[in-house]
Amino acid sequence: MSTYDALLLVSFGGPEGPDDVIPFLENVTRGRNIPRERLEAVGEHYHLFDGVSPINRQCRDLKAAIEADLAAHGIDLPVYWGNRNWEPYLADTVRTMRDDGVRRAAAFVTSAYSCYSCCRQYLDDIDRARGEVEGAPEIDKLRVYANHPGFVAPFVEATRSALADLPDDVRDGAHLAFSAHSVPLSQPGRESYVTELRDVAAVVAAEAAPGHPYELVYQSRSGPPSQPWLEPDILDHLEKAAAAGTRAVVNVPIGFTSDHMEVKYDLDVEATAKAAELGLAFRRAATPGTHPRFVAMVRELLLERSGDAPERPTVGALGARPDACPADCCRNGARAR
The missing domain is CATH 3.40.50.1400 (Rossmann fold)
Structure with missing residues (x-):
C-alpha cells in the first residue's frame, strides 16, 4: 500500500483501575469547571466495575483483530493505538510512530457519526498531538462510516x-x-x-x-x-x-x-x-465490537481512502460521507484533513 505506511486506531480512553477514575474524569471534563462532587458521583459508575472501563480492553481486542485481518489479506501495515483521555495518549503514540519511521498514516476513529464530539473533536485531537511532536507523520482520518x-x-x-x-x-x-x-x-x-x-x-x-x-x-x-x-x-x-x-x-x-x-x-x-x-x-442488542464484518470495514475504508478500492459502499438514503470535512465544519476552525 503506497499511500500509507501505518494505521492509527484513535479512541476515547478509559480508566483501568480505581486510582485512575478521578484523574480520567478530570481529563474528560478539563476546562468545564465540573465540581469535584459531580466527578465523584460519576466515578461510582466505574467503581461498580472495579474502576475499570471496558473501552481500553475493547481497543486492544479491536487492534489485534484489525492486525489479523490485514495480514490475512496480504496487507503489511503496522497498527498503532492512541487515546484522547487516557493511556496510551495520542501524542505519545504519534511520537512512537515518528520514531518508528512512519511518514503518513490513516486514522480509524471509534466514533461512527458526524458532529463536533463524534468527528471534529477527533480531528482537533490529531492536530494537537501532531503539534506536540516535532517531525510528526501526516495523519488522515478515515471517513465517517455510520452508514457503511x-x-x-x-x-x-x-x-x-x-x-x-x-x-x-x-x-x-x-x-x-x-x-x-x-x-x-x-x-x-x-x-x-x-x-x-x-x-x-x-x-x-x-x-x-x-x-x-x-x-x-x-x-x-x-x-x-x-x-x-x-x-x-x-x-x-x-x-x-x-x-x-x-x-x-x-x-x-x-x-x-x-x-x-x-x-x-x-x-x-x-x-x-x-x-x-x-x-x-x-x-x-450487542454493539459491533470485533464482529468480523466491522473489522473488515476498517480495511475497506483504508483501501478506499488509499485509492486501492474505488467503491464506497453504503446503506440507507444518505450516500457515502466525504473523505475530508469542509474547512468550516463544526467549530474551532480546524483544517480539513
Missing part, C-alpha cells in the same frame, strides 16, 4: 438475536428503542448526527424487525439541566412505552461501536433496572 454496511450489518444481526431472546408471548409486539449518546442542541453538526442516526435506525429496523414499532432515543446526557440536549431520554421513553401498553423493548445502541461504560452502566444497569421496575421485558 460493515457498521450496520452487525446491528441487524444483533437486533435479530435480541428479539429472538425475548419470551415468545411478547416478542411479536416488541418495540425497538435505538439509542445514541445525547449531545447539546447547540453542538455544531448536531443536525447531521440526528439525520445519520435516523437513517441507520430505519435500515436496521427494516432489515431486522420489519413491522415492529421503533423510535430513536438518547442516553448518557450530562451538563446542567438548564442546557437543552437531544431527547427523548431512554428512561423517559421506557416509561412512556410501558404506559402505552408495550410489554417488551429491545434496545439497540446504534450510537456506539463497542460496549464501553455508557453501554455497560447507562443501559445494562440503569435502563435494565428501569425496565424491570416497569414490568417490561428488556433486551439490549
Whole structure:
C-alpha cells in the first residue's frame, strides 16, 4: 500500500483501575469547571466495575483483530493505538510512530457519526498531538462510516438475536428503542448526527424487525439541566412505552461501536433496572465490537481512502460521507484533513 505506511486506531480512553477514575474524569471534563462532587458521583459508575472501563480492553481486542485481518489479506501495515483521555495518549503514540519511521498514516476513529464530539473533536485531537511532536507523520482520518454496511450489518444481526431472546408471548409486539449518546442542541453538526442516526435506525429496523414499532432515543446526557440536549431520554421513553401498553423493548445502541461504560452502566444497569421496575421485558442488542464484518470495514475504508478500492459502499438514503470535512465544519476552525 503506497499511500500509507501505518494505521492509527484513535479512541476515547478509559480508566483501568480505581486510582485512575478521578484523574480520567478530570481529563474528560478539563476546562468545564465540573465540581469535584459531580466527578465523584460519576466515578461510582466505574467503581461498580472495579474502576475499570471496558473501552481500553475493547481497543486492544479491536487492534489485534484489525492486525489479523490485514495480514490475512496480504496487507503489511503496522497498527498503532492512541487515546484522547487516557493511556496510551495520542501524542505519545504519534511520537512512537515518528520514531518508528512512519511518514503518513490513516486514522480509524471509534466514533461512527458526524458532529463536533463524534468527528471534529477527533480531528482537533490529531492536530494537537501532531503539534506536540516535532517531525510528526501526516495523519488522515478515515471517513465517517455510520452508514457503511460493515457498521450496520452487525446491528441487524444483533437486533435479530435480541428479539429472538425475548419470551415468545411478547416478542411479536416488541418495540425497538435505538439509542445514541445525547449531545447539546447547540453542538455544531448536531443536525447531521440526528439525520445519520435516523437513517441507520430505519435500515436496521427494516432489515431486522420489519413491522415492529421503533423510535430513536438518547442516553448518557450530562451538563446542567438548564442546557437543552437531544431527547427523548431512554428512561423517559421506557416509561412512556410501558404506559402505552408495550410489554417488551429491545434496545439497540446504534450510537456506539463497542460496549464501553455508557453501554455497560447507562443501559445494562440503569435502563435494565428501569425496565424491570416497569414490568417490561428488556433486551439490549450487542454493539459491533470485533464482529468480523466491522473489522473488515476498517480495511475497506483504508483501501478506499488509499485509492486501492474505488467503491464506497453504503446503506440507507444518505450516500457515502466525504473523505475530508469542509474547512468550516463544526467549530474551532480546524483544517480539513
